[in-house]
Amino acid sequence: MLRLTGMDPDRLAEEKRRGLTIDLGFAWCALPSGREVGFVDVPGHERFIRNMLAGVGPVRLVLFVVAADEGWKPQSEEHLEIVDVLGVSGAVVAMTKRDMVDEATLEKRVREVRSKLAGTRLERAPIVPCSSVTGHGLDELRSALETMLAEAPPPETSGRPRQFIDRVFTIKGAGTVVTGTLTGGPLAVGEEAEVLPTGHRARIRGLQTHKRSLESAHPISRVAVNLAGTARAELARGDVLTLPGQWRPTSLFEARIRTVRGLAHPLTQKGDYKLYAGSAERDARLRIYGATEMTPGMEAYVRITLARPVVLDFKESFVLREAGRQETVAGGEVLDVDPPHVHGSDPVPRLRARAESGRGSLAWRLVEDRGAVRAVDVFALTGARASDAVAGGAIRIESWLLSPSVAQEVARRIADLLASYHAEHPLRLGLEVAEARVALSEHKSGLSDVALADALLSNLVQLGQVVREGTTIRLPSHVLTTIGRADADRLVALVAAAEPTPPTVKELRIMGFAADLMKATCAEGRLIQISPDILFTPGFVARAELLIRELAEPPGVTVSAFREAIGTSRKYALPILEYFDAKGLTRREGDMRLLGR
Protein backbone atom coordinates (compact mmCIF):
# COMPACT_ATOMS: atom_id res chain seq x y z
CA MET A 1 0.00 0.00 0.00
CA LEU A 2 2.84 2.31 0.92
CA ARG A 3 4.60 1.55 -2.34
CA LEU A 4 1.46 2.05 -4.42
CA THR A 5 0.09 5.21 -2.78
CA GLY A 6 2.99 6.71 -0.87
CA MET A 7 0.86 6.47 2.26
CA ASP A 8 0.91 4.07 5.14
CA PRO A 9 -2.67 3.27 6.00
CA ASP A 10 -1.63 1.85 9.37
CA ARG A 11 -2.25 4.79 11.68
CA LEU A 12 -2.25 3.30 15.16
CA ALA A 13 0.92 3.08 17.22
CA GLU A 14 0.11 -0.55 17.94
CA GLU A 15 -0.21 -1.26 14.21
CA LYS A 16 3.19 0.30 13.56
CA ARG A 17 4.77 -1.61 16.43
CA ARG A 18 3.30 -4.99 15.55
CA GLY A 19 3.57 -4.49 11.80
CA LEU A 20 -0.01 -5.45 11.07
CA THR A 21 -3.31 -3.75 10.41
CA ILE A 22 -5.83 -3.75 13.25
CA ASP A 23 -8.42 -1.22 12.15
CA LEU A 24 -9.43 0.27 8.84
CA GLY A 25 -6.91 2.44 7.05
CA PHE A 26 -7.27 4.76 4.10
CA ALA A 27 -5.02 5.72 1.22
CA TRP A 28 -5.37 6.95 -2.32
CA CYS A 29 -3.35 7.57 -5.45
CA ALA A 30 -3.63 8.71 -9.02
CA LEU A 31 -3.35 5.98 -11.64
CA PRO A 32 -1.37 6.56 -14.89
CA SER A 33 -4.57 7.77 -16.63
CA GLY A 34 -4.92 10.44 -13.96
CA ARG A 35 -7.92 8.71 -12.45
CA GLU A 36 -7.87 8.82 -8.68
CA VAL A 37 -8.59 5.73 -6.70
CA GLY A 38 -9.17 5.41 -2.97
CA PHE A 39 -8.36 2.35 -0.91
CA VAL A 40 -9.94 1.09 2.28
CA ASP A 41 -7.17 -1.00 3.80
CA VAL A 42 -8.57 -3.78 5.93
CA PRO A 43 -6.87 -6.03 8.47
CA GLY A 44 -5.87 -9.47 7.33
CA HIS A 45 -5.61 -11.12 10.70
CA GLU A 46 -8.66 -13.18 11.58
CA ARG A 47 -8.89 -11.57 15.02
CA PHE A 48 -9.81 -8.29 13.40
CA ILE A 49 -12.28 -9.66 10.91
CA ARG A 50 -15.08 -7.46 12.30
CA ASN A 51 -13.09 -4.40 11.23
CA MET A 52 -12.43 -6.02 7.90
CA LEU A 53 -16.17 -6.48 7.41
CA ALA A 54 -16.92 -2.87 8.34
CA GLY A 55 -14.48 -1.77 5.65
CA VAL A 56 -15.56 -4.01 2.79
CA GLY A 57 -19.31 -3.65 3.41
CA PRO A 58 -19.98 -0.74 1.06
CA VAL A 59 -17.11 -1.52 -1.34
CA ARG A 60 -17.52 -3.50 -4.57
CA LEU A 61 -14.04 -3.34 -6.11
CA VAL A 62 -11.37 -5.50 -4.56
CA LEU A 63 -7.59 -5.58 -4.46
CA PHE A 64 -6.96 -8.97 -2.92
CA VAL A 65 -3.48 -9.51 -1.50
CA VAL A 66 -1.71 -12.86 -1.15
CA ALA A 67 1.98 -13.06 -0.20
CA ALA A 68 4.01 -15.25 -2.57
CA ASP A 69 6.15 -16.67 0.23
CA GLU A 70 3.28 -17.74 2.47
CA GLY A 71 0.65 -18.47 -0.13
CA TRP A 72 -3.02 -19.14 0.61
CA LYS A 73 -3.84 -18.89 4.32
CA PRO A 74 -6.99 -19.60 6.33
CA GLN A 75 -7.77 -15.87 6.44
CA SER A 76 -7.36 -15.73 2.66
CA GLU A 77 -10.12 -18.30 2.42
CA GLU A 78 -12.40 -16.38 4.77
CA HIS A 79 -11.75 -13.06 3.03
CA LEU A 80 -12.49 -14.69 -0.29
CA GLU A 81 -15.73 -16.12 1.06
CA ILE A 82 -16.69 -12.69 2.34
CA VAL A 83 -16.00 -10.75 -0.84
CA ASP A 84 -17.61 -13.55 -2.81
CA VAL A 85 -20.87 -13.44 -0.86
CA LEU A 86 -20.85 -9.64 -0.76
CA GLY A 87 -20.61 -9.64 -4.52
CA VAL A 88 -17.89 -7.76 -6.34
CA SER A 89 -18.04 -5.74 -9.51
CA GLY A 90 -14.31 -6.15 -10.13
CA ALA A 91 -11.21 -7.62 -8.57
CA VAL A 92 -7.43 -7.75 -8.92
CA VAL A 93 -5.23 -10.17 -7.00
CA ALA A 94 -1.79 -8.85 -6.04
CA MET A 95 0.75 -11.55 -5.27
CA THR A 96 3.21 -9.62 -3.14
CA LYS A 97 6.70 -10.53 -1.95
CA ARG A 98 7.53 -11.75 -5.40
CA ASP A 99 11.21 -11.06 -4.46
CA MET A 100 11.04 -13.68 -1.72
CA VAL A 101 10.46 -16.69 -3.96
CA ASP A 102 12.00 -18.28 -7.03
CA GLU A 103 10.24 -18.61 -10.37
CA ALA A 104 9.03 -22.17 -9.74
CA THR A 105 7.51 -21.32 -6.35
CA LEU A 106 5.84 -18.24 -7.82
CA GLU A 107 4.24 -20.32 -10.56
CA LYS A 108 3.09 -22.86 -8.01
CA ARG A 109 1.58 -20.08 -5.84
CA VAL A 110 -0.20 -18.50 -8.79
CA ARG A 111 -1.69 -21.88 -9.75
CA GLU A 112 -2.74 -22.47 -6.16
CA VAL A 113 -4.47 -19.09 -5.92
CA ARG A 114 -6.13 -19.60 -9.30
CA SER A 115 -7.60 -22.90 -8.13
CA LYS A 116 -8.87 -21.28 -4.91
CA LEU A 117 -10.61 -18.55 -6.90
CA ALA A 118 -12.36 -21.10 -9.13
CA GLY A 119 -16.11 -21.06 -8.68
CA THR A 120 -16.11 -17.66 -6.97
CA ARG A 121 -16.87 -14.23 -8.33
CA LEU A 122 -13.11 -13.57 -8.36
CA GLU A 123 -12.61 -16.48 -10.74
CA ARG A 124 -11.46 -14.33 -13.65
CA ALA A 125 -9.52 -11.72 -11.64
CA PRO A 126 -5.97 -11.14 -12.91
CA ILE A 127 -3.21 -12.33 -10.56
CA VAL A 128 -0.35 -9.85 -10.62
CA PRO A 129 2.97 -10.84 -9.01
CA CYS A 130 4.74 -7.81 -7.56
CA SER A 131 7.27 -6.71 -5.00
CA SER A 132 7.30 -3.62 -2.88
CA VAL A 133 11.04 -4.11 -2.33
CA THR A 134 12.15 -4.25 -5.98
CA GLY A 135 9.18 -2.40 -7.49
CA HIS A 136 8.73 -5.31 -9.86
CA GLY A 137 5.15 -5.72 -11.17
CA LEU A 138 3.85 -2.44 -9.76
CA ASP A 139 3.18 -0.94 -13.20
CA GLU A 140 1.26 -4.07 -14.13
CA LEU A 141 -0.67 -3.78 -10.88
CA ARG A 142 -1.59 -0.14 -11.64
CA SER A 143 -2.76 -0.99 -15.11
CA ALA A 144 -4.80 -3.95 -13.80
CA LEU A 145 -6.49 -1.55 -11.35
CA GLU A 146 -7.10 0.87 -14.19
CA THR A 147 -8.77 -1.87 -16.26
CA MET A 148 -10.89 -2.96 -13.30
CA LEU A 149 -12.14 0.61 -12.76
CA ALA A 150 -12.83 1.11 -16.44
CA GLU A 151 -14.80 -2.10 -16.69
CA ALA A 152 -16.78 -1.70 -13.47
CA PRO A 153 -20.46 -0.93 -13.98
CA PRO A 154 -21.20 2.76 -13.37
CA PRO A 155 -22.38 3.22 -9.79
CA GLU A 156 -25.75 4.72 -8.93
CA THR A 157 -25.15 8.45 -8.51
CA SER A 158 -28.53 10.19 -8.59
CA GLY A 159 -30.41 8.20 -5.97
CA ARG A 160 -30.49 8.49 -2.22
CA PRO A 161 -27.11 9.38 -0.72
CA ARG A 162 -25.91 7.15 2.05
CA GLN A 163 -22.65 7.09 3.89
CA PHE A 164 -21.97 4.14 6.15
CA ILE A 165 -19.97 5.66 8.95
CA ASP A 166 -16.78 3.74 9.70
CA ARG A 167 -14.89 6.27 11.80
CA VAL A 168 -15.91 9.10 14.14
CA PHE A 169 -13.44 11.56 15.56
CA THR A 170 -13.12 15.13 16.79
CA ILE A 171 -10.87 17.75 15.27
CA LYS A 172 -9.95 20.69 17.44
CA GLY A 173 -11.75 23.76 16.15
CA ALA A 174 -13.84 21.85 13.62
CA GLY A 175 -15.82 19.52 15.83
CA THR A 176 -17.09 16.09 14.95
CA VAL A 177 -16.06 14.38 11.74
CA VAL A 178 -17.39 11.10 10.36
CA THR A 179 -15.78 9.18 7.53
CA GLY A 180 -17.16 6.50 5.29
CA THR A 181 -17.83 5.40 1.76
CA LEU A 182 -20.50 7.54 0.10
CA THR A 183 -22.87 5.71 -2.23
CA GLY A 184 -26.18 6.38 -3.97
CA GLY A 185 -26.15 10.13 -4.42
CA PRO A 186 -24.32 13.36 -3.59
CA LEU A 187 -24.01 15.27 -0.32
CA ALA A 188 -23.42 19.03 -0.21
CA VAL A 189 -22.10 21.50 2.34
CA GLY A 190 -24.96 23.34 4.07
CA GLU A 191 -27.43 20.48 3.75
CA GLU A 192 -29.23 19.11 6.75
CA ALA A 193 -28.22 15.49 7.22
CA GLU A 194 -29.89 12.72 9.16
CA VAL A 195 -28.07 10.04 11.13
CA LEU A 196 -29.84 6.68 11.27
CA PRO A 197 -31.03 4.68 13.10
CA THR A 198 -30.94 7.41 15.80
CA GLY A 199 -32.67 10.08 13.69
CA HIS A 200 -30.19 12.69 14.86
CA ARG A 201 -30.15 15.75 12.57
CA ALA A 202 -27.14 17.93 11.84
CA ARG A 203 -25.97 20.42 9.25
CA ILE A 204 -23.07 19.45 7.01
CA ARG A 205 -20.38 22.04 7.76
CA GLY A 206 -17.66 20.66 5.59
CA LEU A 207 -16.81 17.81 3.20
CA GLN A 208 -13.50 16.31 2.23
CA THR A 209 -12.39 13.58 -0.11
CA HIS A 210 -8.77 12.50 0.03
CA LYS A 211 -7.98 15.49 2.28
CA ARG A 212 -9.36 18.00 -0.27
CA SER A 213 -12.24 20.25 0.81
CA LEU A 214 -15.28 20.10 -1.47
CA GLU A 215 -18.61 21.87 -1.80
CA SER A 216 -20.25 18.57 -2.70
CA ALA A 217 -19.14 14.96 -2.52
CA HIS A 218 -20.12 12.36 -5.10
CA PRO A 219 -20.54 8.60 -5.02
CA ILE A 220 -18.61 6.39 -4.90
CA SER A 221 -15.87 8.00 -2.85
CA ARG A 222 -14.34 8.15 0.58
CA VAL A 223 -15.79 11.15 2.33
CA ALA A 224 -15.07 12.91 5.61
CA VAL A 225 -18.08 14.90 6.79
CA ASN A 226 -17.83 17.64 9.41
CA LEU A 227 -21.14 17.81 11.25
CA ALA A 228 -22.21 20.97 13.06
CA GLY A 229 -23.55 20.71 16.59
CA THR A 230 -23.06 16.99 17.01
CA ALA A 231 -21.31 15.34 19.90
CA ARG A 232 -19.06 12.43 19.08
CA ALA A 233 -21.09 10.22 21.41
CA GLU A 234 -24.14 10.62 19.17
CA LEU A 235 -22.43 8.75 16.35
CA ALA A 236 -21.01 5.28 15.94
CA ARG A 237 -19.54 2.98 13.34
CA GLY A 238 -22.42 1.32 11.52
CA ASP A 239 -24.65 4.38 11.63
CA VAL A 240 -25.66 5.87 8.34
CA LEU A 241 -25.45 9.50 7.30
CA THR A 242 -28.13 10.48 4.82
CA LEU A 243 -30.70 13.14 3.96
CA PRO A 244 -33.85 13.41 6.11
CA GLY A 245 -36.70 11.04 5.37
CA GLN A 246 -35.04 9.18 2.50
CA TRP A 247 -34.22 5.97 4.34
CA ARG A 248 -35.99 3.94 6.96
CA PRO A 249 -34.07 1.82 9.45
CA THR A 250 -35.27 -1.75 9.81
CA SER A 251 -34.76 -4.54 12.29
CA LEU A 252 -36.70 -7.13 10.29
CA PHE A 253 -36.05 -7.94 6.66
CA GLU A 254 -36.19 -10.71 4.11
CA ALA A 255 -33.35 -11.83 1.92
CA ARG A 256 -31.87 -14.55 -0.21
CA ILE A 257 -28.78 -16.09 1.33
CA ARG A 258 -26.17 -18.58 0.22
CA THR A 259 -24.00 -20.49 2.64
CA VAL A 260 -20.24 -20.43 2.15
CA ARG A 261 -18.62 -23.39 0.44
CA GLY A 262 -16.43 -24.22 3.43
CA LEU A 263 -19.32 -24.33 5.90
CA ALA A 264 -18.36 -26.77 8.65
CA HIS A 265 -21.79 -27.26 10.25
CA PRO A 266 -25.23 -26.91 8.72
CA LEU A 267 -26.80 -23.52 9.18
CA THR A 268 -29.84 -23.77 11.46
CA GLN A 269 -32.62 -21.49 12.62
CA LYS A 270 -31.56 -21.95 16.22
CA GLY A 271 -28.18 -20.27 16.03
CA ASP A 272 -27.19 -16.77 17.07
CA TYR A 273 -25.69 -14.84 14.21
CA LYS A 274 -24.00 -11.55 13.52
CA LEU A 275 -25.04 -9.57 10.51
CA TYR A 276 -22.54 -7.37 8.69
CA ALA A 277 -23.96 -4.85 6.27
CA GLY A 278 -22.27 -1.66 5.25
CA SER A 279 -20.12 -0.79 8.25
CA ALA A 280 -22.70 -2.11 10.69
CA GLU A 281 -22.62 -5.19 12.90
CA ARG A 282 -25.82 -6.51 14.50
CA ASP A 283 -26.98 -9.53 16.47
CA ALA A 284 -29.29 -11.50 14.23
CA ARG A 285 -31.77 -14.37 14.31
CA LEU A 286 -32.67 -16.39 11.30
CA ARG A 287 -35.76 -18.02 9.92
CA ILE A 288 -35.27 -20.15 6.84
CA TYR A 289 -38.21 -20.39 4.44
CA GLY A 290 -38.91 -23.88 3.16
CA ALA A 291 -36.07 -25.64 5.04
CA THR A 292 -34.93 -26.20 8.59
CA GLU A 293 -31.21 -26.09 7.88
CA MET A 294 -28.77 -25.22 5.12
CA THR A 295 -25.77 -27.17 3.85
CA PRO A 296 -22.64 -25.69 2.15
CA GLY A 297 -23.32 -23.67 -1.00
CA MET A 298 -27.08 -23.88 -0.57
CA GLU A 299 -29.42 -20.98 -1.30
CA ALA A 300 -32.62 -20.07 0.54
CA TYR A 301 -35.00 -17.23 1.21
CA VAL A 302 -34.89 -16.13 4.84
CA ARG A 303 -36.32 -13.68 7.31
CA ILE A 304 -33.79 -11.99 9.58
CA THR A 305 -34.56 -10.26 12.85
CA LEU A 306 -32.00 -7.86 14.29
CA ALA A 307 -31.41 -6.77 17.85
CA ARG A 308 -31.03 -3.15 16.69
CA PRO A 309 -32.18 -1.47 13.48
CA VAL A 310 -29.89 -0.88 10.55
CA VAL A 311 -30.32 0.97 7.26
CA LEU A 312 -30.51 -1.47 4.37
CA ASP A 313 -31.02 -0.98 0.68
CA PHE A 314 -32.83 -3.26 -1.73
CA LYS A 315 -30.29 -5.84 -3.02
CA GLU A 316 -27.80 -4.77 -0.39
CA SER A 317 -25.20 -7.45 0.26
CA PHE A 318 -24.48 -8.65 3.74
CA VAL A 319 -22.50 -11.30 5.57
CA LEU A 320 -23.67 -13.63 8.31
CA ARG A 321 -21.24 -15.01 10.84
CA GLU A 322 -22.05 -17.43 13.54
CA ALA A 323 -21.76 -15.59 16.84
CA GLY A 324 -20.49 -18.51 18.91
CA ARG A 325 -17.96 -20.16 16.58
CA GLN A 326 -17.04 -16.85 14.96
CA GLU A 327 -17.19 -18.28 11.47
CA THR A 328 -18.46 -16.71 8.31
CA VAL A 329 -21.39 -18.90 7.39
CA ALA A 330 -23.34 -17.15 4.67
CA GLY A 331 -23.88 -14.05 2.63
CA GLY A 332 -26.90 -12.65 1.01
CA GLU A 333 -28.87 -9.99 -0.71
CA VAL A 334 -31.65 -7.94 0.94
CA LEU A 335 -34.97 -8.28 -0.86
CA ASP A 336 -37.56 -6.68 1.39
CA VAL A 337 -36.70 -4.13 4.08
CA ASP A 338 -40.28 -3.94 5.33
CA PRO A 339 -41.83 -7.36 4.88
CA PRO A 340 -45.51 -8.04 5.50
CA HIS A 341 -46.67 -10.43 8.22
CA VAL A 342 -46.18 -14.02 7.17
CA HIS A 343 -49.56 -15.37 8.20
CA GLY A 344 -50.73 -17.90 5.69
CA SER A 345 -49.38 -16.66 2.40
CA ASP A 346 -46.14 -18.14 1.07
CA PRO A 347 -43.47 -15.40 1.02
CA VAL A 348 -41.25 -17.18 -1.52
CA PRO A 349 -43.03 -16.13 -4.76
CA ARG A 350 -42.98 -12.51 -3.62
CA LEU A 351 -39.27 -12.72 -2.80
CA ARG A 352 -38.45 -14.50 -6.05
CA ALA A 353 -40.23 -11.75 -7.98
CA ARG A 354 -38.27 -9.15 -6.06
CA ALA A 355 -35.00 -10.94 -6.73
CA GLU A 356 -35.76 -10.66 -10.44
CA SER A 357 -36.68 -6.97 -10.19
CA GLY A 358 -34.55 -3.91 -10.63
CA ARG A 359 -35.05 -0.86 -8.45
CA GLY A 360 -37.53 0.74 -10.87
CA SER A 361 -39.78 -2.29 -11.17
CA LEU A 362 -39.52 -2.86 -7.41
CA ALA A 363 -41.58 0.29 -6.85
CA TRP A 364 -44.41 -1.29 -8.80
CA ARG A 365 -43.96 -4.62 -6.99
CA LEU A 366 -44.33 -2.87 -3.64
CA VAL A 367 -47.59 -1.29 -4.76
CA GLU A 368 -48.78 -4.62 -6.14
CA ASP A 369 -47.86 -6.47 -2.92
CA ARG A 370 -49.51 -3.95 -0.64
CA GLY A 371 -52.40 -2.74 -2.73
CA ALA A 372 -51.92 0.84 -1.62
CA VAL A 373 -48.76 2.70 -0.60
CA ARG A 374 -47.96 6.33 0.05
CA ALA A 375 -45.61 7.83 -2.52
CA VAL A 376 -43.15 8.89 0.21
CA ASP A 377 -43.07 5.31 1.49
CA VAL A 378 -42.31 4.00 -1.99
CA PHE A 379 -39.22 6.20 -2.05
CA ALA A 380 -38.08 5.36 1.49
CA LEU A 381 -38.64 1.62 1.02
CA THR A 382 -37.26 1.17 -2.50
CA GLY A 383 -35.26 4.24 -3.49
CA ALA A 384 -37.41 4.39 -6.61
CA ARG A 385 -39.74 7.24 -7.50
CA ALA A 386 -43.52 7.19 -7.56
CA SER A 387 -43.25 7.70 -11.33
CA ASP A 388 -41.45 4.32 -11.56
CA ALA A 389 -44.43 2.68 -9.89
CA VAL A 390 -46.81 4.45 -12.26
CA ALA A 391 -44.70 3.33 -15.22
CA GLY A 392 -45.13 -0.23 -13.95
CA GLY A 393 -48.90 0.09 -13.81
CA ALA A 394 -49.71 1.71 -10.48
CA ILE A 395 -52.50 4.26 -10.27
CA ARG A 396 -51.69 7.52 -8.58
CA ILE A 397 -54.47 8.96 -6.45
CA GLU A 398 -53.39 12.09 -4.61
CA SER A 399 -50.39 11.11 -2.44
CA TRP A 400 -51.13 7.39 -2.83
CA LEU A 401 -50.19 4.69 -5.28
CA LEU A 402 -52.64 1.86 -5.87
CA SER A 403 -52.64 -1.34 -7.78
CA PRO A 404 -55.35 -1.29 -10.47
CA SER A 405 -56.92 -4.44 -9.02
CA VAL A 406 -57.37 -2.78 -5.64
CA ALA A 407 -58.66 0.40 -7.27
CA GLN A 408 -61.17 -1.69 -9.24
CA GLU A 409 -62.16 -3.65 -6.21
CA VAL A 410 -62.74 -0.46 -4.27
CA ALA A 411 -64.86 0.95 -7.10
CA ARG A 412 -66.90 -2.26 -7.21
CA ARG A 413 -67.31 -2.34 -3.47
CA ILE A 414 -68.55 1.24 -3.33
CA ALA A 415 -70.90 0.66 -6.27
CA ASP A 416 -72.38 -2.43 -4.58
CA LEU A 417 -72.66 -0.62 -1.31
CA LEU A 418 -74.46 2.32 -2.91
CA ALA A 419 -76.76 0.10 -4.98
CA SER A 420 -77.95 -1.75 -1.91
CA TYR A 421 -78.19 1.48 0.07
CA HIS A 422 -80.33 3.10 -2.61
CA ALA A 423 -82.56 0.02 -2.77
CA GLU A 424 -83.02 0.12 0.97
CA HIS A 425 -83.44 3.89 1.25
CA PRO A 426 -84.95 5.08 -2.03
CA LEU A 427 -85.99 8.35 -0.45
CA ARG A 428 -82.52 9.23 0.79
CA LEU A 429 -80.18 11.32 -1.28
CA GLY A 430 -77.24 8.98 -0.67
CA LEU A 431 -74.86 7.34 1.78
CA GLU A 432 -72.98 9.41 4.33
CA VAL A 433 -69.28 9.64 3.40
CA ALA A 434 -68.35 8.62 6.95
CA GLU A 435 -70.21 5.33 6.47
CA ALA A 436 -68.49 4.72 3.14
CA ARG A 437 -65.12 5.18 4.88
CA VAL A 438 -66.02 2.55 7.45
CA ALA A 439 -66.95 0.14 4.67
CA LEU A 440 -63.58 0.71 2.96
CA SER A 441 -61.66 0.21 6.16
CA GLU A 442 -62.95 -3.36 6.28
CA HIS A 443 -60.91 -4.03 3.15
CA LYS A 444 -58.11 -6.56 3.63
CA SER A 445 -55.15 -4.56 2.39
CA GLY A 446 -55.14 -1.90 5.07
CA LEU A 447 -57.24 0.75 3.37
CA SER A 448 -58.24 1.85 6.84
CA ASP A 449 -56.40 5.13 6.47
CA VAL A 450 -58.98 7.91 6.43
CA ALA A 451 -56.94 10.01 4.02
CA LEU A 452 -56.72 7.06 1.65
CA ALA A 453 -60.46 6.37 1.86
CA ASP A 454 -61.17 10.01 1.05
CA ALA A 455 -58.70 9.96 -1.82
CA LEU A 456 -60.36 6.83 -3.22
CA LEU A 457 -63.82 8.36 -2.95
CA SER A 458 -62.83 11.64 -4.56
CA ASN A 459 -61.19 9.67 -7.34
CA LEU A 460 -64.49 7.86 -7.97
CA VAL A 461 -66.23 11.24 -8.00
CA GLN A 462 -63.72 12.53 -10.53
CA LEU A 463 -64.24 9.49 -12.70
CA GLY A 464 -67.98 10.16 -12.61
CA GLN A 465 -68.71 6.78 -11.01
CA VAL A 466 -70.05 8.40 -7.86
CA VAL A 467 -71.77 11.73 -7.26
CA ARG A 468 -71.00 13.67 -4.13
CA GLU A 469 -73.60 16.01 -2.65
CA GLY A 470 -72.82 17.65 0.65
CA THR A 471 -71.77 14.93 3.06
CA THR A 472 -73.34 12.12 1.02
CA ILE A 473 -72.38 10.10 -2.02
CA ARG A 474 -74.70 8.36 -4.47
CA LEU A 475 -74.65 6.50 -7.76
CA PRO A 476 -75.23 8.79 -10.77
CA SER A 477 -78.27 6.64 -11.65
CA HIS A 478 -79.93 7.21 -8.30
CA VAL A 479 -82.48 9.98 -8.73
CA LEU A 480 -84.44 10.69 -5.67
CA THR A 481 -88.17 11.10 -6.51
CA THR A 482 -91.46 10.96 -4.68
CA ILE A 483 -93.45 11.47 -7.87
CA GLY A 484 -95.88 8.63 -8.28
CA ARG A 485 -95.73 7.65 -4.63
CA ALA A 486 -99.15 7.56 -2.97
CA ASP A 487 -97.74 8.34 0.49
CA ALA A 488 -96.01 11.48 -0.85
CA ASP A 489 -99.18 12.64 -2.61
CA ARG A 490 -101.15 12.08 0.58
CA LEU A 491 -98.63 14.03 2.63
CA VAL A 492 -98.63 17.02 0.28
CA ALA A 493 -102.43 17.00 0.06
CA LEU A 494 -102.76 16.79 3.84
CA VAL A 495 -100.42 19.75 4.42
CA ALA A 496 -102.12 21.79 1.69
CA ALA A 497 -105.61 21.11 3.10
CA ALA A 498 -104.61 22.11 6.63
CA GLU A 499 -102.83 25.35 5.71
CA PRO A 500 -102.39 27.86 7.28
CA THR A 501 -102.16 25.58 10.34
CA PRO A 502 -100.81 22.26 9.00
CA PRO A 503 -99.78 19.39 11.32
CA THR A 504 -96.20 19.70 12.62
CA VAL A 505 -93.43 17.33 11.53
CA LYS A 506 -93.80 15.56 14.87
CA GLU A 507 -97.50 15.11 14.31
CA LEU A 508 -96.98 13.93 10.75
CA ARG A 509 -94.49 11.29 12.05
CA ILE A 510 -97.18 10.07 14.46
CA MET A 511 -99.59 9.90 11.55
CA GLY A 512 -97.15 7.45 9.91
CA PHE A 513 -95.22 9.62 7.44
CA ALA A 514 -91.54 8.63 7.34
CA ALA A 515 -88.85 11.25 8.00
CA ASP A 516 -87.19 10.24 4.71
CA LEU A 517 -90.42 10.86 2.85
CA MET A 518 -90.77 14.33 4.28
CA LYS A 519 -87.12 15.11 3.53
CA ALA A 520 -87.49 13.82 -0.02
CA THR A 521 -90.64 15.83 -0.79
CA CYS A 522 -88.79 18.89 0.47
CA ALA A 523 -85.65 18.03 -1.56
CA GLU A 524 -87.89 17.88 -4.63
CA GLY A 525 -89.59 21.14 -3.78
CA ARG A 526 -93.06 19.67 -3.28
CA LEU A 527 -93.01 20.98 0.28
CA ILE A 528 -90.87 23.61 1.99
CA GLN A 529 -89.49 23.10 5.44
CA ILE A 530 -89.48 26.54 7.02
CA SER A 531 -88.39 25.36 10.46
CA PRO A 532 -87.38 21.99 11.90
CA ASP A 533 -90.97 21.30 12.81
CA ILE A 534 -93.04 23.07 10.14
CA LEU A 535 -93.77 22.24 6.50
CA PHE A 536 -95.80 24.25 4.03
CA THR A 537 -96.61 23.88 0.35
CA PRO A 538 -94.68 26.19 -2.00
CA GLY A 539 -98.01 27.83 -2.92
CA PHE A 540 -98.65 28.85 0.65
CA VAL A 541 -95.11 30.18 1.11
CA ALA A 542 -95.49 32.21 -2.12
CA ARG A 543 -98.73 33.74 -0.82
CA ALA A 544 -97.08 34.59 2.48
CA GLU A 545 -94.24 36.24 0.58
CA LEU A 546 -96.63 38.43 -1.44
CA LEU A 547 -98.34 39.44 1.74
CA ILE A 548 -95.15 40.37 3.56
CA ARG A 549 -93.95 42.45 0.59
CA GLU A 550 -97.15 44.53 1.00
CA LEU A 551 -97.11 44.72 4.80
CA ALA A 552 -93.45 45.24 5.54
CA GLU A 553 -93.15 48.66 3.91
CA PRO A 554 -91.93 51.25 6.45
CA PRO A 555 -92.62 51.55 9.27
CA GLY A 556 -92.92 47.73 9.11
CA VAL A 557 -95.22 45.08 10.47
CA THR A 558 -95.48 43.33 13.83
CA VAL A 559 -95.69 39.55 14.23
CA SER A 560 -99.28 39.78 15.41
CA ALA A 561 -100.34 42.00 12.47
CA PHE A 562 -98.76 39.53 10.05
CA ARG A 563 -100.36 36.60 11.92
CA GLU A 564 -103.81 38.13 11.60
CA ALA A 565 -103.32 38.99 7.94
CA ILE A 566 -102.38 35.41 7.04
CA GLY A 567 -104.94 33.92 9.38
CA THR A 568 -102.69 31.64 11.39
CA SER A 569 -101.40 31.36 14.93
CA ARG A 570 -98.18 32.74 16.40
CA LYS A 571 -96.73 29.20 16.40
CA TYR A 572 -96.64 29.41 12.57
CA ALA A 573 -96.32 33.15 11.97
CA LEU A 574 -93.03 33.54 13.82
CA PRO A 575 -91.20 30.70 12.03
CA ILE A 576 -92.43 32.06 8.66
CA LEU A 577 -90.97 35.49 9.44
CA GLU A 578 -87.72 33.95 10.67
CA TYR A 579 -87.58 31.95 7.45
CA PHE A 580 -87.94 35.20 5.48
CA ASP A 581 -85.28 36.84 7.69
CA ALA A 582 -82.89 34.01 6.93
CA LYS A 583 -83.56 34.37 3.19
CA GLY A 584 -82.86 38.10 3.41
CA LEU A 585 -86.38 39.06 2.39
CA THR A 586 -87.06 40.75 5.71
CA ARG A 587 -85.12 42.04 8.68
CA ARG A 588 -86.07 42.62 12.24
CA GLU A 589 -85.95 45.99 13.95
CA GLY A 590 -87.32 45.98 17.50
CA ASP A 591 -90.82 44.57 17.23
CA MET A 592 -91.04 45.36 13.53
CA ARG A 593 -90.27 43.43 10.33
CA LEU A 594 -89.05 45.52 7.40
CA LEU A 595 -88.22 44.51 3.84
CA GLY A 596 -84.58 44.01 2.87
CA ARG A 597 -81.42 43.19 4.75
Ligand SMILES: Nc1nc2c(ncn2[C@@H]2O[C@H](COP(=O)(O)OP(=O)(O)OP(=O)(O)O)[C@@H](O)[C@H]2O)c(=O)[nH]1
Ligand atom coordinates in the same frame (compact mmCIF):
# COMPACT_ATOMS: atom_id res chain seq x y z
N1 LIG B 1 10.31 -8.66 0.85
C1 LIG B 1 9.10 -8.12 0.79
N2 LIG B 1 8.49 -7.77 1.91
C2 LIG B 1 7.26 -7.21 1.82
C3 LIG B 1 6.63 -7.02 0.59
N3 LIG B 1 5.42 -6.48 0.82
C4 LIG B 1 5.28 -6.34 2.16
N4 LIG B 1 6.41 -6.77 2.76
C5 LIG B 1 6.64 -6.79 4.21
O1 LIG B 1 5.73 -7.66 4.81
C6 LIG B 1 5.30 -7.18 6.08
C7 LIG B 1 3.81 -7.07 6.16
O2 LIG B 1 3.37 -6.13 5.23
P1 LIG B 1 1.97 -5.36 5.36
O3 LIG B 1 1.83 -4.51 4.18
O4 LIG B 1 1.85 -4.77 6.70
O5 LIG B 1 1.03 -6.61 5.24
P2 LIG B 1 -0.54 -6.65 5.37
O6 LIG B 1 -1.05 -7.56 4.34
O7 LIG B 1 -1.08 -5.27 5.38
O8 LIG B 1 -0.74 -7.30 6.79
P3 LIG B 1 -2.01 -7.21 7.69
O9 LIG B 1 -2.36 -5.79 7.79
O10 LIG B 1 -1.70 -7.84 8.97
O11 LIG B 1 -3.06 -7.95 6.95
C8 LIG B 1 6.01 -5.84 6.25
O12 LIG B 1 7.15 -6.03 7.04
C9 LIG B 1 6.40 -5.45 4.85
O13 LIG B 1 7.57 -4.67 4.78
C10 LIG B 1 7.33 -7.42 -0.61
O14 LIG B 1 6.84 -7.29 -1.72
N5 LIG B 1 8.58 -7.97 -0.43
Ligand SMILES: [Mg+2]
Ligand atom coordinates in the same frame (compact mmCIF):
# COMPACT_ATOMS: atom_id res chain seq x y z
MG1 LIG C 1 -2.18 -4.23 6.56
